[in-house]
Amino acid sequence: MNQIIFNQNISRNVLHIDLILSLLILCILLLSIFVTWSACGQSYDLIQHKIIQIIIGLSIMLVLARIPPKLYELYTPYMYYICLILLFLVNIMGYSCKGSQRWLDFGFLKFQPSEIIKLIVPLMVTHNLNKEQYPPSIKRIFVSLLFIIIPTMFIFLQPDLGTAILTISSGLFILFLSGISWKLIIVIILIILLHIPICWIFFMHEYQKTRISILWNPESDPLGSGYHIIQSKIAIGSGGITGKGWLHGTQSQLEFLPERHTDFIFSVIGEEFGFIGVSMLLLLYLSIVLRGFIIAFKVQHMFGRLIISGFMLMLFMSVCMNVGMVMGLLPVVGIPLPLVSYGGSSLLVLMSGFGCIMSMYSHRNIISKNP
Numbered sequence: 364m365n366q367i368i369f370n371q372n373i374s375r376n377v378l379h380i381d382l383i384l385s386l387l388i389l390c391i392l393l394l395s396i397f398v399t400w401s402a403c404g405q406s407y408d409l410i411q412h413k414i415i416q417i418i419i420g421l422s423i424m425l426v427l428a429r430i431p432p433k434l435y436e437l438y439t440p441y442m443y444y445i446c447l448i449l450l451f452l453v454n455i456m457g458y459s460c461k462g463s464q465r466w467l468d469f470g471f472l473k474f475q476p477s478e479i480i481k482l483i484v485p486l487m488v489t490h491n492l493n494k495e496q497y498p499p500s501i502k503r504i505f506v507s508l509l510f511i512i513i514p515t516m517f518i519f520l521q522p523d524l525g526t527a528i529l530t531i532s533s534g535l536f537i538l539f540l541s542g543i544s545w546k547l548i549i550v551i552i553l554i555i556l557l558h559i560p561i562c563w564i565f566f567m568h569e570y571q572k573t574r575i576s577i578l579w580n581p582e583s584d585p586l587g588s589g590y591h592i593i594q595s596k597i598a599i600g601s602g603g604i605t606g607k608g609w610l611h612g613t614q615s616q617l618e619f620l621p622e623r624h625t626d627f628i629f630s631v632i633g634e635e636f637g638f639i640g641v642s643m644l645l646l647l648y649l650s651i652v653l654r655g656f657i658i659a660f661k662v663q664h665m666f667g668r669l670i671i672s673g674f675m676l677m678l679f680m681s682v683c684m685n686v687g688m689v690m691g692l693l694p695v696v697g698i699p700l701p702l703v704s705y706g707g708s709s710l711l712v713l714m715s716g717f718g719c720i721m722s723m724y725s726h727r728n729i730i731s732k733n734p
Contacts, residue, residue: 379428379725381658387651388702388717392417394644395703401610402624402631402705409624409705416707420714427718431726432667435719436490443487443510449476450517457521465521475708477518477526481533482716484511485673488537493666498542507538508551519562524571525684525696531555532680536673541665575694591627592691594620599633599641599690606637624705626697629689648682648701651675658724667723674716 396413403409449467453476458468465475488507492499499507511534518527539548563572573588581589598614607613612634614620623631633641655675659668678701685700687693699709 378425380425380721381654381724384651384654384658384717384721387647387654391644391647391651391702392421394647397609398628398632398635398703399624399705401612401635402615402628404616404618405610412707413705416710419707420710423711424714424718424721427715428721428725430718430722432664432723435486435670435722436493436666439483439486439490443483446476446480446483447514447517450480450514453477454517454520465523465526477521477523477530478708478712480514480518481526481530481677482674482712482719484514484530484534485537485670485677486719488534489666489669489673492537492541492669497665498544499538504538504543504547507534510534519566522568522571523697524567525698528684528696529677529681529698533673533677536676537669540669540672574696578691578694581691591621591695595627595630595689596691598627598630602634602637602640604638606633606635606640609635611635626685626695626699626704627689628704629686629700632703644703645682645686648679652679655720658720662723664723671720671723674720678713678716 396410396417399413400410453464453467456467457464458466458473465477466473467476487510491507491510492503495503511531515527515531518530535551538551570588577584577588578592581592583589585593594614598612598620601607601614602612610616612631614634615623615631620627620630620634629641632644636643652675655671655678659671659675662668662671681698681701684693684696684698685704688695688698699706701713702710
């Protein structure tokens with residue numbers, strides 16, 4: 364027991380990481396390599412890119428964990444406005460793929476700024492709220508809502524409904540955790556609900572409306588808009604309790620399942636590893652979230668507590684949205700499975716978030732002396 368505590372202290376003081384959280388993350392990343400190898404049809408190029416993304420992500424996490432939280436608080440506004448500029452550029456000259464204009468392509472680098480903003484928005488909201496005592500004033504709440512709404516509208520216009528939902532949620536989580544009254548929370552939720560019909564009529568594209576309406580009866584268009592959901596449910600259901608075995612999933616290996624190495628990779632896990640496999644994966648996610656809240660409880664500064672708790676809630680919501688999407692419980696909105704789905708932008712932003720969390724934790728004593 365003493366040896367475990369000693370190792371934990373060494374990892375926190377030298378590497379500035381939390382050993383337990385790091386091991387949980389590594390478990391999911393290792394699982395993602397095996398699942399991606401199966402989902403991508405044993406493509407050496409894709410799996411090589413996946414491993415490189417993981418290595419870069421872990422390196423970013425270690426680097427960001429060493430940065431003192433005061434620097435995050437100091438430079439957050441600059442990062443926020445840079446992200447707004449990038450989102451503006453995406454809408455003007457962004458790279459288009461499958462009907463969406465979400466990427467900036469510089470030749471040697473192609474990335475999705477909307478993924479970065481999911482991490483920057485909660486930082487910016489917390490930075491704004493941290494200028495005064497908690498709970499925040501009406502003025503701070505109003506300004507925070509503006510910081511949330513502006514990038515969300517840019518993302519909504521790309522169009523990227525899933526990321527827009529996560530972006531607005533990541534900011535609202537911080538507001539709700541900051542100690543505002545339940546009356547204000549209810550008012551904010553009611554305002555959002557009242558704007559849903561406006562978004563549906565004036566802003567949502569026809570294919571987005573179809574994805575939502577087809578949810579109730581995907582069999583009405585089995586070869587069109589309902590195809591993804593139907594094939595995904597077949598894959599998950601055919602896995603049974605123990606699954607068909609690694610590399611033996613018929614829906615994925617015979618390419619009936621679309622987007623099987625990105626948004627629908629959970630279906631591959633369900634088919635090949637069954638109920639036991641998906642339960643173990645969900646248990647790992649739950650362990651990460653719970654460990655995150657334990658870390659947040661130990662941090663003695665409100666800035667760190669809000670950032671960590673908000674990030675963990677966003678991670679939990681991302682998992683729920685992806686799982687609900689592939690099981691036909693939620694509309695298909697293009698949310699990747701965190702740490703598992705193939706995609707460099709999503710993975711690197713998540714690892715950056717974990718690095719930020721570990722910075723708040725490993726420097727928690729320094730923060731508490733400078734509230």
